Amino acid sequence: MMRQSMEWRLPSRRIVYALGTAIVVVTLLLFQFRPSTSSPFGHRSRSWAAASGPMRDIRNSTLGFEKIFVVGLPSRSDRRDGMVLQAALSDMEIEFIDGVKGADVPDKAVPMTLPDSKRLPDASIGSWRAHMNAVREIVHRNLSSALILEDDTDWDIRIRDQLHDFALSAHALTQPLRGRPGVYADPTYPQPSGDASEPLPEMDFYQLPATVPPTTSPYGDDWDVLWVGHCGMHFPFRDSKTVPQARIIRLDDETVAPKKNLWTINIPFTLKETYPEHTRAYHHAQEGVCTLGYALSQRGARRLLHEVALKDVGAPYDILLRFYCEGDKGRSPGRQCLATQPSLFHHHRPAGPASANSDISNHGQNGEFNEKALTDMVRWSVRLNAEALMEGRTDFVDQWPDE
Numbered sequence: 299m300m301r302q303s304m305e306w307r308l309p310s311r312r313i314v315y316a317l318g319t320a321i322v323v324v325t326l327l328l329f330q331f332r333p334s335t336s337s338p339f340g341h342r343s344r345s346w347a348a349a350s351g352p353m354r355d356i357r358n359s360t361l362g363f364e365k366i367f368v369v370g371l372p373s374r375s376d377r378r379d380g381m382v383l384q385a386a387l388s389d390m391e392i393e394f395i396d397g398v399k400g401a402d403v404p405d406k407a408v409p410m411t412l413p414d415s416k417r418l419p420d421a422s423i424g425s426w427r428a429h430m431n432a433v434r435e436i437v438h439r440n441l442s443s444a445l446i447l448e449d450d451t452d453w454d455i456r457i458r459d460q461l462h463d464f465a466l467s468a469h470a471l472t473q474p475l476r477g478r479p480g481v482y483a484d485p486t487y488p489q490p491s492g493d494a495s496e497p498l499p500e501m502d503f504y505q506l507p508a509t510v511p512p513t514t515s516p517y518g519d520d521w522d523v524l525w526v527g528h529c530g531m532h533f534p535f536r537d538s539k540t541v542p543q544a545r546i547i548r549l550d551d552e553t554v555a556p557k558k559n560l561w562t563i564n565i566p567f568t569l570k571e572t573y574p575e576h577t578r579a580y581h582h583a584q585e586g587v588c589t590l591g592y593a594l595s596q597r598g599a600r601r602l603l604h605e606v607a608l609k610d611v612g613a614p615y616d617i618l619l620r621f622y623c624e625g626d627k628g629r630s631p632g633r634q635c636l637a638t639q640p641s642l643f644h645h646h647r648p649a650g651p652a653s654a655n656s657d658i659s660n661h662g663q664n665g666e667f668n669e670k671a672l673t674d675m676v677r678w679s680v681r682l683n684a685e686a687l688m689e690g691r692t693d694f695v696d697q698w699p700d701e
């Protein structure tokens with residue numbers, strides 16, 4: 299009896315030691331990979347001084363792109379005023395690209411290459427043309443890359459931090475692993491098999507693999523589109539044969555609004571339904587909606603001119619960009635379009651009649667009135683903190699606080 303209990307007790311002590319050791323190791327690992335900080339959120343403590351080489355350029359006045367273009371109708375002087383002020387307060391250099399009214403674009407100038415093509419409504423034609431003017435400019439001037447923003451967007455005061463982290467993720471998604479030429483962290487990159495039963499490649503933002511540093515752009519050497527401003531984005535569909543599958547998941551991003559304030563046009567809203575509060579995700583773009591803000595590389599701009607300016611204009615521009623990214627509707631596959639959820643750029647809605655909010659559709663024709671200016675999902679909005687920024691204060695208003 300005695301002997302039996304000794305035998306029972308000995309292994310149990312061994313298990314206790316083993317468990318203890320495991321706990322110590324795991325704790326050490328956690329402390330090593332999670333930046334230590336007094337705030338519950340990790341990334342404030344990341345130091346820019348550590349950013350090396352081309353990554354540093356993300357801090358420059360064009361956010362690590364060669365240019366920032368803002369598209370919109372010249373007649374919307376109110377929006378240009380807002381953009382010039384926001385850019386100044388963000389230390390950003392912007393250049394306006396004139397949009398056009400759809401009615402001023404003649405039929406002959408709109409490629410309709412399919413026998414049953416019908417001209418889209420003027421609002422969609424105008425938007426397509428405005429964006430194509432910007433894309434054409436990138437190609438014409440041979441810019442290495444450019445960020446294109448719509449003229450009613452707003453962003454977070456911490457946009458450079460957000461883009462820095464986007465760049466780190468972009469490297470993990472598209473740069474080869476260090477010391478392993480031709481091998482990528484995402485086994486489905488660059489072209490997935492479409493087999494939905496393969497394991498989902500999910501990476502932790504705080505433990506990204508070491509990749510070959512990029513040489514041509516701080517965001518990586520192999521991308522066409524960085525779709526960072528949208529009003530809805532899906533995670534890559536598991537059976538897609540053109541969209542690589544990896545998800546980079548980043549917990550505790552303090553710039554992510556609480557779930558109660560997040561919305562999307564793309565249902566189901568997997569990010570909100572599956573992951574904890576304040577989670578950000580980085581992945582290849584799937585079914586993006588709205589083109590509030592996106593960057594193009596020179597390669598991406600040339601391909602876009604070919605696939606979207608010169609092929610059938612049978613859908614609004616954001617849907618054409620989706621076809622382009624996913625190699626759909628007569629567009630070649632193999633484009634690399636990266637995205638993040640939630641979006642980094644959102645529409646700013648000033649106080650006043652809601653009808654002023656869209657040059658495209660007639661929202662708010664029934665006399666709706668916005669009492670309060672707001673920018674959905676952007677916590678430390680540059681626009682709404684303009685006074686504090688101008689006065690050098692740092693008591694920024696968080697539009698979407700917790701609780």
Ligand SMILES: *[C@@H]1O[C@H](CO)[C@@H](O)[C@H](O)[C@H]1NC(C)=O
Pocket residue numbers: 352355356358359360361362363364365442515516
């Ligand atoms: C910012 O960095 C990018 C990428 O290196 C570069 O192309 C661009 O010229 C820089 N912008 C400015 C204003 O120096």
Ligand SMILES: *[C@@H]1O[C@H](CO)[C@@H](O)[C@H](O)[C@H]1NC(C)=O
Pocket residue numbers: 440
């Ligand atoms: C465009 O830029 C690339 C890279 O800097 C250069 O190699 C190429 O010659 C340029 N093309 C033209 C037409 O200037």
